[in-house]
């Protein structure tokens with residue numbers, strides 16, 4: 001298979017990239033993946049497939065990516081280090097590349113105690129930074145960990161995540177620098193609601209010259225209700241929803257709240273587009289893929305570039 | 309030290325049910341420090357078991373004894389003199405103690421009375437925390453004396469995950485984020501630069517080895 005990463009092409013061409021998240025089903029039905037992918041087709045450059053997110057058992061991200069690639073879309077394979085040791089991670093990178101998957105996002109993953117398998121043994125053999133480096137060495141040096149050569153290297157555009165809202169803030173730029181040094185070609189951030197804090201973080205990166213060394217995609221999640229905004233602020237570690245946004249969501253009648261959530265999301269993207277150093281947006285419309293088309297269109301990001 | 313907690317009494321009663329002459333064997337070291345299997349706890353457990361047996365009209369002899377260390381053969385050998393009186397041992401040692409006693413007395417069933425938990429510190433009265441998983445290659449120097457393999461829920465070696473907030477761990481807000489502690493300590497010593505490098509994947513063969521690990525030191529052998 002000779003395909004190349006569409007995401008990489010878009011970014012390298014200097015276009016503002018658009019990716020969106022797709023959570024695989026809690027079952028074996030390929031149709032649900034196909035349905036979600038259809039909603040995203042032509043609206044985004046690449047579809048991120050989550051890996052047993054929140055530690056809940058779902059269809060494997062590798063299988064779901066293969067289904068999506070089969071529909072002619074570009075996919076980003078998310079892989080967490082929670083469930084697989086270095087043998088399995090490296091093996092799955094090779095398998096993914098063989099199936100034509102061209103983007104990899106390396107994450108630590110939500111801790112197993114959060115999901116529906118609380119008695120599982122967490123693996124965490126590598127951390128996400130080590131994993132990025134392993135993937136890069138497989139691709140660029142054609143070796144696996146320990147130095148044994150590969151008969152043929154995987155072809156992967158390698159990504160990592162960053163959370164501009166986590167603590168300690170002074171260390172966040174150091175950690176991102178390490179991810180880039182390890183080999184992260186692109187970075188997808190946690191959902192952005194607090195644009196001030198995001199800009200503070202971005203400035204820290206600019207000071208270190210990091211925004212020139214990797215492609216940063218800002219993460220956004222449209223809010224569905226004030227309840228969701230409060231829940232994310234209080235219950236989801238590492239998410240910061242400012243009080244004024246919660247108030248704004250509370251201030252509209254119930255049947256207009258989703259609309260308002262989309263409005264906020266579009267406004268955020270318009271701001272992100274203006275920020276030097278932000279090269280794209282990653283839309284995580286959780287179980288609301290229908291919203292993505294409207295968000296992308298209203299953000300002035302359609303049509304997506306074509307390379308044919 | 310090694311920490312442990314006593315198993316529920318019903319579980320213990322089920323395990324000892326087939327036996328009539330039982331030695332409740334305490335250990336005076338780690339498990340005494342964590343108030344799970346020392347002399348006092350052994351006396352209390354033995355008496356609770358005798359009481360329960362009596363209420364249920366069961367004919368059973370339960371005697372108690374505490375030795376200094378169940379995990380060191382020298383301390384276990386003298387039990388040879390009394391062992392013939394018993395048809396089972398209920399050990400209040402840690403998992404290593406239970407097995408050391410069982411190895412010494414292959415004919416006698418040795419039953420664990422404790423759940424062995426971790427290597428840790430006594431922080432306060434009645435409060436113990438895990439601080440080392442015995443990885444076989446100590447990295448505490450690099451991390452300012454805070455072990456991320458043990459104290460970070462994701463064993464991260466290259467900095468905090470995206471869930472670290474206000475110094476708390478995302479996995480359990482009652483637990484401090486190990487990485488916040490590491491950064492605080494290293495910045496106090498002006499040694500934050502230790503965190504700029506990428507620490508490579510851990511060599512787990514030093515922990516996992518090939519089955520159980522052992523230390524052989526000829527200089528210590530007679």
Ligand code: SF4
Pocket residue numbers: 439440441442443444445446447448455456457458
């Ligand atoms: S680095 Fe290893 S030996 Fe040192 S405290 Fe942590 S687990 Fe124990």
Ligand code: SF4
Pocket residue numbers: 459460461462463464467468469470471472473476477478479484485486487488
């Ligand atoms: S919050 Fe801190 S201690 Fe908890 S998993 Fe993340 S880095 Fe580790």
